[in-house]
Amino acid sequence: FFFLMIRRPPRSTQSRSSAASDVYKRQGWVEEKVYPDIEDPEVVFNRLSAMTVEQLRKTDKELIGTYPNTYTFTKGLAERLLLKKNAQLNLSVTIVRPTIVGASLRDPFRGWVDSIAAAGALYLLGGLGIIKTVQGNPDYIGDQIPADFVSDTTIVSAACYSNSNKLNVVHSSSSTRNPLQWKLASEIVQLYWRENPPEKRLELVDFRIVKSPLVFQLHGLKRKVPARLFSTYANLVGTPSQKKKANRLLKVLSRADGVAETFRWFTSHEWIFNTQKMQELQNFCSPEEREIFLLDPSIIDWRVYLRYFCWGLHRLVLKESVDTPDSTQGQRNLLTKPLDEYLFDDIVWAYRQGSNFQARGSAEVRSLVMGSPRVQSAMRDIISKHGEAEATRRASEICNQMFACYDMRVIRTMAWFLHKIFKTIFDKLVITETQLALLRSIDPRTHGPVVLVPTQRSYMDFLVIAYIFYAYKLRTPFVASHEDWLGIGLITRVIRASGAFFVKHKLDSDQYEEDPLYAAILHEYIHRLLVDDCYLELFIEGGRSRSGKMSAPQMKVLDVIVDAVYDKKLPDLQLLPIAISYDRVVEVETFPFELLGEEKVKESLLRLVKASSILTQNFGRIYVEFAERVSLRDWLRDKGVPTPETRPSREVVETLAYDLVERLEDSLVVMPTALVAATLLMHRKGISEDRLIQTVEFLKGEVIARGHKIGSSNENASAVRSAITFLERIVIRRRDMFSPSISPKQDYKNLLLLAYYRNTIVSVFFHEALLVVALVAFGEALAWREGVSVDRLLEEALFLHDLFAKEFIPRIKSGSKMQFYESILKRLSEQGVLTVEDGKAKLIRRNRKSELSTAFFCSLILPFLEAYWATILYIQSLTQEERRPTVDRKLMQEIQWYSMTLYEERALDYYEACSLDTIRNAVNLFTDWGVLTKAQASPENKGERMLVIAAEEDTLQTHENHVRKFLKNGYTNGANEVQRRTPPLSIAGPRL
Numbered sequence: 001f002f003f004l005m006i007r008r009p010p011r012s013t014q015s016r017s018s019a020a021s022d023v024y025k026r027q028g029w030v031e032e033k034v035y036p037d038i039e040d041p042e043v044v045f046n047r048l049s050a051m052t053v054e055q056l057r058k059t060d061k062e063l064i065g066t067y068p069n070t071y072t073f074t075k076g077l078a079e080r081l082l083l084k085k086n087a088q089l090n091l092s093v094t095i096v097r098p099t100i101v102g103a104s105l106r107d108p109f110r111g112w113v114d115s116i117a118a119a120g121a122l123y124l125l126g127g128l129g130i131i132k133t134v135q136g137n138p139d140y141i142g143d144q145i146p147a148d149f150v151s152d153t154t155i156v157s158a159a160c161y162s163n164s165n166k167l168n169v170v171h172s173s174s175s176t177r178n179p180l181q182w183k184l185a186s187e188i189v190q191l192y193w194r195e196n197p198p199e200k201r202l203e204l205v206d207f208r209i210v211k212s213p214l215v216f217q218l219h220g221l222k223r224k225v226p227a228r229l230f231s232t233y234a235n236l237v238g239t240p241s242q243k244k245k246a247n248r249l250l251k252v253l254s255r256a257d258g259v260a261e262t263f264r265w266f267t268s269h270e271w272i273f274n275t276q277k278m279q280e281l282q283n284f285c286s287p288e289e290r291e292i293f294l295l296d297p298s299i300i301d302w303r304v305y306l307r308y309f310c311w312g313l314h315r316l317v318l319k320e321s322v323d324t325p326d327s328t329q330g331q332r333n334l335l336t337k338p339l340d341e342y343l344f345d346d347i348v349w350a351y352r353q354g355s356n357f358q359a360r361g362s363a364e365v366r367s368l369v370m371g372s373p374r375v376q377s378a379m380r381d382i383i384s385k386h387g388e389a390e391a392t393r394r395a396s397e398i399c400n401q402m403f404a405c406y407d408m409r410v411i412r413t414m415a416w417f418l419h420k421i422f423k424t425i426f427d428k429l430v431i432t433e434t435q436l437a438l439l440r441s442i443d444p445r446t447h448g449p450v451v452l453v454p455t456q457r458s459y460m461d462f463l464v465i466a467y468i469f470y471a472y473k474l475r476t477p478f479v480a481s482h483e484d485w486l487g488i489g490l491i492t493r494v495i496r497a498s499g500a501f502f503v504k505h506k507l508d509s510d511q512y513e514e515d516p517l518y519a520a521i522l523h524e525y526i527h528r529l530l531v532d533d534c535y536l537e538l539f540i541e542g543g544r545s546r547s548g549k550m551s552a553p554q555m556k557v558l559d560v561i562v563d564a565v566y567d568k569k570l571p572d573l574q575l576l577p578i579a580i581s582y583d584r585v586v587e588v589e590t591f592p593f594e595l596l597g598e599e600k601v602k603e604s605l606l607r608l609v610k611a612s613s614i615l616t617q618n619f620g621r622i623y624v625e626f627a628e629r630v631s632l633r634d635w636l637r638d639k640g641v642p643t644p645e646t647r648p649s650r651e652v653v654e655t656l657a658y659d660l661v662e663r664l665e666d667s668l669v670v671m672p673t674a675l676v677a678a679t680l681l682m683h684r685k686g687i688s689e690d691r692l693i694q695t696v697e698f699l700k701g702e703v704i705a706r707g708h709k710i711g712s713s714n715e716n717a718s719a720v721r722s723a724i725t726f727l728e729r730i731v732i733r734r735r736d737m738f739s740p741s742i743s744p745k746q747d748y749k750n751l752l753l754l755a756y757y758r759n760t761i762v763s764v765f766f767h768e769a770l771l772v773v774a775l776v777a778f779g780e781a782l783a784w785r786e787g788v789s790v791d792r793l794l795e796e797a798l799f800l801h802d803l804f805a806k807e808f809i810p811r812i813k814s815g816s817k818m819q820f821y822e823s824i825l826k827r828l829s830e831q832g833v834l835t836v837e838d839g840k841a842k843l844i845r846r847n848r849k850s851e852l853s854t855a856f857f858c859s860l861i862l863p864f865l866e867a868y869w870a871t872i873l874y875i876q877s878l879t880q881e882e883r884r885p886t887v888d889r890k891l892m893q894e895i896q897w898y899s900m901t902l903y904e905e906r907a908l909d910y911y912e913a914c915s916l917d918t919i920r921n922a923v924n925l926f927t928d929w930g931v932l933t934k935a936q937a938s939p940e941n942k943g944e945r946m947l948v949i950a951a952e953e954d955t956l957q958t959h960e961n962h963v964r965k966f967l968k969n970g971y972t973n974g975a976n977e978v979q980r981r982t983p984p985l986s987i988a989g990p991r992l
Contacts, residue, residue, distance in 0.1 A: 028271040032169040034083045034095070041080035068265035086167045094161045098150040098172040099273060100266070103309040105146035105300060111312030111324075112147070119144055119185075122263055123306075124313045126186075127193035129203030131256045132223065135216040136267025138183035138209045143175040143273060145297065146305065152293040153281065160284045170281070173273040174297040182209050182267055188303055192310040195336045196322050202252060209267055220257070227253055321718030334429040334471050335422055350416035357475040359406035360532055366399050369524045378520040391517075398521050401486065402502055404478055410497035415470045418463055425586075425614060428621040431468060436626050439474060439576075444533040447631070448572035451530075451561055452477055455550070455578070455664050456539040458585045464622060465537060465578065466498065477535035480526075480557055482543070501525065503557070505543075526557070527564045530573070536561070540660055546591040547917045548759030550665050550809050553657035555650070562656070565632055566647045573632040577660055579667035581711060581760075583620025584726040588756060592749035595915045597893055620726055623669040623711050630660070661809050665763050671711040672723040675699045677757035680731065682859045686739035693720050698852060699761075705831075706764055730754060748911050755863065755912040762860050766808055767824045768833075769857035770800045773865070775834065775841060776858060777966045787840030790825065797821050799962065800861075805928075806921040807864055862967070866913035869963045870899040871922035875931060875949060876956040885935035885948040888923065895919050923947070931959065 048056070048063070056063070060070055067073040079095060086093045102120060103113040116124055119142070125131040153172040161168045174180060186209050193205040210216050227249050234246035275297075282295050290296075307325040314322050360368075369375060375395070382391035422429060439450060454461055462479045469476050481500040486492055496502075503522060529536055538561070542554035564570045635656065641648050648656075679687065679695045687695070696719070700710055712719045724731060724738065730750035731738055740750055762769075774796035778788045798817055812820045829836050833853045834843050844850035874895045886894075899914040912918070926932050933950035937943070951959075 028269070030171070030271050030273045032097075032171050032274050032277050034079045034167065034169060036083075037076075037080055041077055041084060044077060045081060069262065083167055090165060092162060092164050093167045094157050094164075095167065095169045096150065096154050096157055096172055097169060097273070098153075099143035099145050099174070101147050101150055102144050103146060103305075103312040104148040105294060105305060105308075107148040107151075107294075111308035111315070113309070113312040113316055116313075116317060120309070120313055120317075121259055123189045123207075123310055124317060125256060125259055126189060126207030127198060127201070127205050127310060127313070129201045129205055130252055131260055132203075132206050132208070133216055133219040134209050134260045134267055135211075135213060135264045136182060136209045137211050137270070138181065138186065140182055140267065140270040141175050141179045141272065142182040142185055142267065143173050143271065144180055144185070145172050145174050146294070146300070149294045149297065152295060153278070156281045156285060156289075156293050156295065157277075160281055168277065170277040171273040171275050172278070173275060174300065175272045176275045177278075177296070177298045178300055178302070179272075180302050184302060185306060188306040189310055191336070192307050192325075195333055196311075196314060198314060198318055199320055200318060224253060323712065332431055332433055334431060334468065335426060346416055346419050349419055350412050353473055354408070354412060354415060354470045355473050355475045356408060357534075358408070359404075359478075359534060360528075362403060362405050365403065365525070365528055368528055369399070369521060370395060372520075372524040375517070375520045375524055378517040382517060394517060395521065398518055401483075402521065402525065403496075404499050404501040405493075405496050406478070406499050407497040410494060411466075411470070411476050411499070414494065414498050415467065418467045421615070422467065425617060425619050426622055427583075427618065429464065429467075429624070430621060431624040432626055434626070436468070436472060436474075438629070442574060446571055447574055448565070448570045449530045449533050450535050450574045450576055450629075452535060452537040453540050453575055453577045453660050453664070454537065455580050455668065456541045456544050457580060457582060458544060458587060460582075460586050460622075461539070461580055462500070462537060464580060464624065468624060469535070475535050477537040478529050479537040480539065523560050523563070526560050527567070527569055530561070530564050531569050540657060540664075544587075546594055546756075547915060548756040549762060549807070550661055552806070552809070553654075553661050555653055555657050558657050558660075559650070559653050562632065562648060562653055575630040575632065575660060577627040577630070577663040577667060579625040579627065579664050579669070581623040581625075581669040581671055583622075583671050583673055583711070583723075585756075586614055586619055588753060589729070591756060592752035595752055595917055596749065597896055597916055618725075620673075620722070621671075621711060623671075623709075625667040625669060625709070627663045627667040630663075632656075635659070658809060662811060665809060666708075668760065669709045669711045670703045670761055670764065671757075672696070672719040673726050674757045674760045675703075676720055676723040676727065677754040678761060678856070678859070680727075680738060680740055681751075681754050681758055682855060684740060686734065686737040689720075689736045689738065692738055693717050695852070696720050698849075699856065702853075703761065703764055708764055727754070727757075748914075751911045752915060755915070758860070763808060765857060765860060767801075767811070767821065768828055769861045770804075771797045771821060771824055771828060772833065772843075772854055772857040773861045773966060774800055775843060776854065782842070784843050784845055787837070787842035790822075790836060790839050790841055793841050794818055794821050794825070800865075800966070803868060803925065803963070804864065806925045807918065863910035863912035864918055865963065865966050866908050866910050867899065867915065867918040868922045868925070869960070869967055870902055870908065870913055871895050871919055872926065872931070872956065872960045872963060873902075874898045875926070876953075876960050878949065883949045885938075885946045887941055888945045888947050891947055892916060892919050892923055895923070926959075929959075931956065 051059075064070055064073040067076070082093055082095065100118050102118065103111050113120055122131065122134065150172045153170060157168070157170050186207055190205055190207045193201075193207070197205070210219065227246075230242075231246040231250055234242040238246070278295060278297075282290060285293060285295070304325065311322060311325055314320055370379075379391050379395060382394060442450060452465060454465055462481070466476050466479075476499050478499045478501060481495065481502050482505055483502050485495055485500070486502055504518070526536070538557055540553045540558060541551040543551065545551050561573065565573055636648065636652070639652065639655070641652055675696045676692070678699065679692055682695070683691075700719075703710060712722070724733075730753045731740060740754055771793070775783050775788055775793055777783075777796065778793075782788050798821065801817060801821070825834075825836065825841065828834050829841075831849075831853075832844065832847065833850050834841050843854055877898075893916075896914055896916055896919055899908065899919070902908045903911055903914060908914075923932065927934070927947065929951075931949070931951040932947045935946040935948040937946045949956075
């Protein structure tokens with residue numbers, strides 16, 4: 001049995017023989033046979049064999065005639081030689097003719113490619129910006145076939161025709177069953193490289209197939225003329241470096257011309273290959289074998305295949321790390337550059353996108369709001385006390401300050417501005433489109449209006465949401481903004497015209513109730529926007545998170561929104577949680593100063609001008625996840641609250657608020673910066689790069705196992721190095737060791753910055769971490785050897801759960817807390833972190849996963865525990881004379897100073913325990929526990945919250961002992977046990 005694979009069909013035989021000419025006349029149809037030539041193939045072969053290499057090189061063009069190249073010439077000659085020899089020898093010969101062979105479709109994996117050949121060379125050089133144009137007809141079929149189709153065809157052909165006494169030709173091609181036009185191929189290839197620009201690119205990809213020879217020549221001149229001029233300048237007066245660059249550029253252009261010329265023959269002609277034998281091969285196989293061997297090209301989705309082809313070239317040939325196409329399925333990068341870029345592309349984009357939504361005019365809105373019964377009632381109260389003039393003045397002042405002035409002209413201008421800025425400072429803006437696409441199907445008459453509920457990490461959040469909605473031609477939402485943005489002149493007017501309306505910071509405080517007119521106007525204004533079917537955007541956390549964790553929800557605006565349904569103004573309400581995750585938060589470097597007690601800097605035009613420096617920085621990727629939307633009526637019905645007969649209590653609204661926050665927390669994408677920061681904070685004296693990558697790989701697997709998405713599917717080494725670039729200001733590198741960048745005292749803020757990113761993942765592991773910390777607190781003998789009673793362990797875990805009630809979002813939905821933590825304990829046992837036998841739990845000794853998980857869990861929880869311990873310790877340390885009523889913010893500041901002193905004296909191991917955010921939560925928790933209580937404010941402290949110690953000394957000592965037990969009594973021994981067995985790891989972290 002003799003077998004031959006031919007990588008190119010003998011195309012030129014169509015012009016060298018009458019039979020081939022006849023084929024060309026029949027629309028380029030190629031039969032599965034060997035086409036004869038006029039001259040005897042053996043005579044041709046002998047003549048060529050007698051020639052020297054130099055003779056062949058000089059006369060090659062004359063020898064090959066109308067063949068496009070020597071490759072196709074020799075393959076055609078080989079076919080005819082086989083045909084002649086086989087007629088004499090009567091052997092079983094099969095020739096497999098693959099067309100343009102590309103990357104694998106399935107085996108060994110999608111996108112596999114090991115060399116730059118055929119279309120791969122064209123696609124790769126196009127992606128690198130080396131080839132810009134190829135002459136040809138984009139409407140012609142470019143017959144391409146995956147490499148694993150060819151190998152499978154080879155295997156099955158060998159079996160199928162092994163007993164045949166004639167020469168068989170089998171086409172492995174796609175043009176008959178699943179044709180691919182060059183137009184589609186160039187479009188998908190260009191789109192892939194635009195979304196994933198290679199690091200080694202020469203220029204931006206602009207790959208196209210042009211039909212006109214004149215246009216092709218003009219495109220070539222556009223590149224060659226500047227290159228020639230630069231080369232002339234470099235050779236005459238340029239530096240050695242410039243000469244080197246000029247020569248390199250000319251070589252690149254020469255290579256591009258060579259590849260383009262080689263492919264011109266195949267893009268300027270079209271052939272359709274008969275695949276009757278392919279059908280015979282399929283019929284020859286059993287149903288099971290058809291599943292194994294790829295023989296049917298109709299199953300190829302060219303859009304998916306070509307993306308994987310380019311990915312294979314990118315990953316396996318260029319050796320660059322890049323997300324696999326399937327990892328981005330259902331996602332879209334809004335910052336992908338268009339296939340054809342022109343000078344005014346951004347302006348055209350801003351003009352074409354967006355929705356021409358005309359909101360109700362400001363004067364009409366004011367008239368409707370002021371004429372509502374609720375506002376009129378509040379006005380009457382003021383008129384009775386201060387007169388009509390004062391009531392009118394006050395109402396007008398509130399309206400002028402609060403209301404938006406929605407203007408599509410300003411919104412289009414802002415969209416153009418954001419389009420340019422985002423493409424400059426962000427690599428990607430990735431969104432999951434499913435829920436967003438469903439917004440268009442919502443009928444406000446039955447479903448009610450849509451309220452967007454995004455996370456709040458940055459001032460960029462509302463700009464990102466507005467940009468996304470504009471890009472999808474959806475109405476740009478009205479945004480409930482804080483009054484921080486008032487008084488900045490033109491900036492305030494632009495924000496207001498873009499849909500922002502301004503509300504007070506403390507809507508849940510007594511100040512709101514003390515101003516009934518403000519409350520009434522806000523109430524009616526929000527209802528008016530909803531009734532007019534405007535999209536409304538509500539930041540339920542009430543402010544940007546300075547710590548990286550989700551903040552407790554603010555209920556007042558949500559309460560107002562829910563009222564609109566119960567006032568029968570709306571049939572229903574759709575709440576859409578939106579989670580926004582950043583590689584690097586734009587203003588994150590200001591957060592540590594606020595956490596260390598410095599006053600928040602007021603927004604101003606000068607501050608915004610100074611912030612323009614961000615335009616020169618890279619902030620990586622943004623991931624936006626649209627969670628499943630919540631129908632208010634359905635949610636209330638599930639909670640057993642009838643509508644609209646019974647107005648929901650504050651507790652029901654609070655439950656709804658926390659449910660939305662939980663959905664946001666579950667939808668957040670875990671970014672590599674969070675995993676790297678968490679690892680660095682476990683190893684505060686440094687960690688080798690290999691160890692860092694291994695630990696991040698472990699954490700990444702744990703996050704995915706818990707159902708959360710990772711903000712990169714790159715290989716771990718690449719993801720880690722990328723994250724390090726975003727943390728480069730706060731991380732130093734010594735040889736191959738990474739560590740937090742900390743030197744003198746003023747640099748401790750870097751620890752708070754790393755903690756910010758780490759805290760974004762605490763919620764993923766929170767309940768498991770509480771159980772492990774509680775177990776470790778029992779000490780080495782019990783926690784690792786003898787075991788701890790499950791009941792006793794759960795009791796301590798529940799104490800920690802209650803201790804952090806203000807710190808983290810409670811997530812126990814049904815059943816008792818005891819049952820919930822029993823399920824967590826079972827999960828930890830299944831994961832191999834601990835064992836439960838005979839009613840006792842203990843950590844697993846000499847187990848890599850258990851020890852690494854224990855160290856990681858402790859590093860997440862202990863910084864918060866130390867803050868709570870320092871808080872109760874300070875309260876306990878106050879003398880009777882010092883236990884007088886104190887303004888809460890002053891008390892928190894004193895606790896912070898005390899914590900810093902403890903850290904300097906090495907009584908605390910974690911500088912994050914000095915965070916004002918955590919101390920504030922601790923004070924609020926101990927107030928709820930009765931350790932502190934509210935006191936009457938003095939005249940000089942009017943409007944401030946006053947606190948005074950209410951607990952007895954024994955109660956204070958009991959709380960302090962209980963919290964300290966997790967840090968000192970058992971924890972030190974437990975930490976030493978982990979550190980002894982895994983020297984590179986440290987739970988508590990060596991002091992710096």
